[in-house]
Amino acid sequence: MKLYITDLSPNSRRVLAALGHLGFKGETEIQKFDILNGEQRTEAFRAVNPNLKVPVLTDGDLNLWEANPIMIYLADKAGADSFCPSDPRGRIEILRWMSWEVQHYNRALGDIVWETVAKPAFGMGAPDQTKIDAALENYHRFAAVLNDHLAGRDFILGENVTVADFAVGAVSALALHPQSQVPLDDYPHVKAWYLRLEGVPAWQATAPRAPAEAAE
Ligand SMILES: N[C@@H](CCC(=O)N[C@@H](CS)C(=O)NCC(=O)O)C(=O)O
Structure with a gap:
């Protein structure tokens, strides 16, 4: 998996924390953008997230943007029912x-x-x-x-x-x-x-x- 984040962001923090909480850090590449300098504003990143915003998680052919769905996806992938109940x-x-x-x-x-x-x-x-x-x-x-x-x-x-x-x-x-x-x-x-x-x-x-x- 690959996670795009920035240091300046509670949206990135929640996803990065979920990644750590669920034990996925070792198998995830982290790419940080300096959003204050618009580093994410490239055509390559537009193909990942047309909103040109972070966080984004890619997993195989899935490009998932929006912090809250990313956390749910990670929890479901980990089968972490107490962190994100499935009932x-x-x-x-x-x-x-x-x-x-x-x-x-x-x-x-x-x-x-x-x-x-x-x-x-x-x-x-x-x-x-x-x-x-x-x-x-x-x-x-x-x-x-x-x-x-x-x-x-x-x-x-x-x-x-x-x-x-x-x-x-x-x-x-x-x-x-x-x-x-x-x-x-x-x-x-x-x-x-x-x-x-x-x-x-x-x-x-x-x-x-x-x-x-x-x-x-
Ligand atoms: N609703 C989005 C918000 C994402 C967002 O606003 N990200 C900010 C950083 S916290 C960003 O990438 N800003 C860069 C920009 O708008 O150009 C989410 O939950 O992920």
């Missing part, structure tokens, strides 16, 4: 949380940390407090849902870490960053879960080395 109820819970994080939770969170951590780290200007405040309104709405859900649970589906945690938790490093303005103290179960996730060995192994490397 209808478990599978639909995974898909529910993945859909929710893309559309709601990480969209709001991403808007906040882009302004507060990523932009300053990349030298792209000062945080825009109007945008932060608008995103915070959405963040409060969806963080409350996650906080209530995590009360009494170690991970999103219960006892075991799953692809849903890697998906919903993808932005953990930036959310926990002291500059982030993400009001995690209002959501203690979310904060405790982020810290628990940071303790999962494969997740820990992919921690960004600097704040800028955690940015999308």
